[in-house]
Amino acid sequence: MGVETLTDSELIARVANRDKRALEELYDRYAASALGLALKMLGERTLAEEIVQEAYWRVWKRAATFELERGQFTAWLFGIVHNLCIDEIRRRRARPATLSTDSEDVAILDLPDVSMDVPASALQSVTGEQVRSALSSLPAAQRSVIELAYFEGLTHQEIAAQLNEPIGTIHTRARLALQKLRETFVAIHLDEA
Amino acid sequence: MAWSDPFEELIPIYALGGLTHAERSEVRAHLKECANCRKRLQAEQAIAQMLPRAVEPVVPSPQTKTKLFARIDADLAQTSAPVRPATVPRAPAPKARRTWFTQPVFAVAVLAALVILAFGAWWFVQNSQSPEQRAIAAILNDPNVKKVTLPGTNDAPGASGEIYMVPGQSQAVLRVTGLNQLPQDKGYEFWFIKGQEPPQPSNVFTVNSDGTMTVLVKANDQVQNFNAWAVSIEPKTGVPKPTGTIVILGGL
Numbered sequence: 001m002g003v004e005t006l007t008d009s010e011l012i013a014r015v016a017n018r019d020k021r022a023l024e025e026l027y028d029r030y031a032a033s034a035l036g037l038a039l040k041m042l043g044e045r046t047l048a049e050e051i052v053q054e055a056y057w058r059v060w061k062r063a064a065t066f067e068l069e070r071g072q073f074t075a076w077l078f079g080i081v082h083n084l085c086i087d088e089i090r091r092r093r094a095r096p097a098t099l100s101t102d103s104e105d106v107a108i109l110d111l112p113d114v115s116m117d118v119p120a121s122a123l124q125s126v127t128g129e130q131v132r133s134a135l136s137s138l139p140a141a142q143r144s145v146i147e148l149a150y151f152e153g154l155t156h157q158e159i160a161a162q163l164n165e166p167i168g169t170i171h172t173r174a175r176l177a178l179q180k181l182r183e184t185f186v187a188i189h190l191d192e193a
Numbered sequence: 194m195a196w197s198d199p200f201e202e203l204i205p206i207y208a209l210g211g212l213t214h215a216e217r218s219e220v221r222a223h224l225k226e227c228a229n230c231r232k233r234l235q236a237e238q239a240i241a242q243m244l245p246r247a248v249e250p251v252v253p254s255p256q257t258k259t260k261l262f263a264r265i266d267a268d269l270a271q272t273s274a275p276v277r278p279a280t281v282p283r284a285p286a287p288k289a290r291r292t293w294f295t296q297p298v299f300a301v302a303v304l305a306a307l308v309i310l311a312f313g314a315w316w317f318v319q320n321s322q323s324p325e326q327r328a329i330a331a332i333l334n335d336p337n338v339k340k341v342t343l344p345g346t347n348d349a350p351g352a353s354g355e356i357y358m359v360p361g362q363s364q365a366v367l368r369v370t371g372l373n374q375l376p377q378d379k380g381y382e383f384w385f386i387k388g389q390e391p392p393q394p395s396n397v398f399t400v401n402s403d404g405t406m407t408v409l410v411k412a413n414d415q416v417q418n419f420n421a422w423a424v425s426i427e428p429k430t431g432v433p434k435p436t437g438t439i440v441i442l443g444g445l
Contacts, residue, residue, distance in 0.1 A: 020265055020403075027258060032250035040248050049257040050334070056261050060268070075238075078245040086210050123243060131247040149211035150244050156211045174205040178240045185243065 008073040015063040023060055030074060031056070034081045041085040041151055051088065055080040072124075082150075089153035126185050134184040142177035145170055200230055208237035256340070259355065260333045263368040266407035267329045325409045332366045332409075335359045343422055343443030345371060352404075354424060354441045358416040365416045368407045369424065372400045372440060379437075380429040385412045386421035386444065393419075397431040420444050 003011060003025040014022035031052055038048035058080055066076055135143060141163075148154045148162065156174075160167040200223045206212060207220050224231050332338060338357050345352030351371040358365040367383060375381070380397040387393070393412060400406040412419065421444030426437040 018269065020262070020269065023265065024262070027261070031258070032252045033245060033248070035251045035253045036248040037245045039251050046336075048251075049253050052253055053257050053261045057264060060265055074245075075242040078242065082210060082245070123239060126243060126246070128246040128248075131243055135244075135247055146209065146244070149206060149209035150241065154211065155213050155216075156206045157213075159211065168202075170211075171202050171206055174209055174211065178205050178208065178237050181243070182236075182240050185240070 012059075012063055012066055012073050015060065016066070023056065023063075026059070026073065026077075027056055030077055033074075034077060037078060037081050038085055041082070041153060042088060047088065048085075051081060051084045054084060086153040123185055123189075126188055130185075130188055134181050134188075137184065138177055138180055142173045142180065145173040146177050149174065200224075200227065201233060204230060204233045205237050208234060208241040210241075259368070260357075263355075263357070263366060263407045264330055264333060266368065266401065266405050267326055267366075267409075269401065270406060270408070271323050271326050328364065328409050329366050329407065332357055332359055332362070332364070339417075341422070341443065341445065343424075343441050346439050346442050348438050349373075349440035352424075352440050354422075354443070356410075356416070356422055360417050361415060363413065363415055364409055364411045366407060367396075367410045367422075367424075368405070369400065369441065370405045372404045372406070372424075374400060374402065374404070375426060378429055379426055380431070381406075381424050381440070382427040382431055382435070382437075383408075383410050384423040384425065384435060385410075385414075385416075385419045386423060387414070387419045392423065392435055394431060394433055397427065397429060 003014070003019075003021050006014070006022070006025070008026065008029075011022040011026050015026065034052045034055060035048055038051040039045060042048050042051070055077060059077060066073070135146065138146070144163065145159060148159045149156070154162065156167055156170050160170045163170070200220060203212065203216070203220055207217065212220065220230075224234060337359050339360070341356045341358070343354035343356060349372065352369065353371055354367060354369045356365050356367055369381070372381060380399055382397045383395040384392040385395060395410045395412060396408055398406055398408045421442070423435070423439050423443075424441040425435045425439045427435070
């Protein structure tokens with residue numbers, strides 16, 4: 001049986017046993033999405049490609065530490081890419097070093113588990129177009145917090161300074177934005193069920 | 194909204210990556226102690242992790258994949274010991290009778306031992322990279338790295354090679370594909386060629402079962418001063434000048 005027919009979970013278990021073909025299949029499946037994220041965050045193609053290469057290298061070296069029952073492979077991969085990009089953005093701004101160490105990589109703690117309040121199936125069925133639509137339907141003030149924090153790598157203090165708002169307001173907007181997105185994703189799932 | 198726990202206020206912005214390194218460490222320390230915040234974070238993370246889907250995919254250049262798998266080939270060549278397999282989900286076990294080793298104290302002790310073992314294994318993996326692996330990674334990640342493609346000869350039309358070099362260095366990364374495995378007394382020898390001078394011998398290597406290999410090759414001069422490179426089949430001990438079949442040959 002070729003690796004093309006295997007699930008992500010089966011592939012990552014093989015990568016943990018140093019199966020290069022399994023990693024290549026995961027690369028072929030998700031490297032373009034990973035590069036899309038890195039490019040949006042960094043805006044520089046060469047650097048973004050290096051981030052993707054480094055992220056997959058970390059997957060290769062640490063696959064054995066990934067617990068399949070705790071989350072999806074894509075959440076882990078994109079989390080690594082996101083953290084590497086944030087480190088790069090802040091390094092370029094010459095702020096105190098925040099280079100990712102192993103403990104700073106996406107921890108298992110950060111991966112959603114089965115006890116979370118939104119069923120995993122509700123999220124899996126949501127498409128990229130639906131996520132874009134959900135984002136664009138957020139109030140502008142909430143959307144800008146998501147954009148500045150998640151995609152531009154700003155800290156909450158930097159966001160507060162940029163928007164000229166108290167830091168507590170930024171925290172509230174982040175909470176409300178995630179809450180609204182959650183409600184939208186659940187509604188999409190229920191509509192399609 | 195009033196927050197019952199000061200850390201709880203930080204959870205959504207933490208999930209979005211909006212905390213500093215120091216703040217993140219503080220929250221992480223708190224999360225180890227607070228089940229409520231852990232649950233809250235998992236819920237927020239589940240939503241934040243949907244955000245990459247909003248981004249249009251961009252296909253990486255072939256060089257990114259080549260560099261990645263050159264590193265992996267080098268890693269495979271250096272370490273053959275299998276790593277602990279990932280935890281595979283399995284059906285819940287039937288409830289066992291409660292004995293001394295199912296007591297919470299024993300579970301905590303076992304958990305602590307596992308954490309120490311896991312940390313030891315992680316430390317070993319991180320620190321077991323050989324100097325050659327580190328040199329290969331440094332060259333492949335150097336912003337000034339240059340690549341030269343070396344085609345297979347008529348004797349090995351399915352073979353090819355790539356040389357990755359950094360100006361000013363006397364070593365480079367060679368990645369080969371499509372080479373056959375050789376008898377035990379034979380090896381592939383790499384040659385640096387400069388004009389009409391005799392070829393300069395370098396490493397003798399073998400290939401993986403899939404016909405690939407990535408090695409660090411060393412010369413007695415800066416690599417960019419050579420204008421051709423070759424691979425030939427020779428005795429495993431190496432020879433001072435090519436005697437066997439040349440399988441890869443190319444230059445600038």
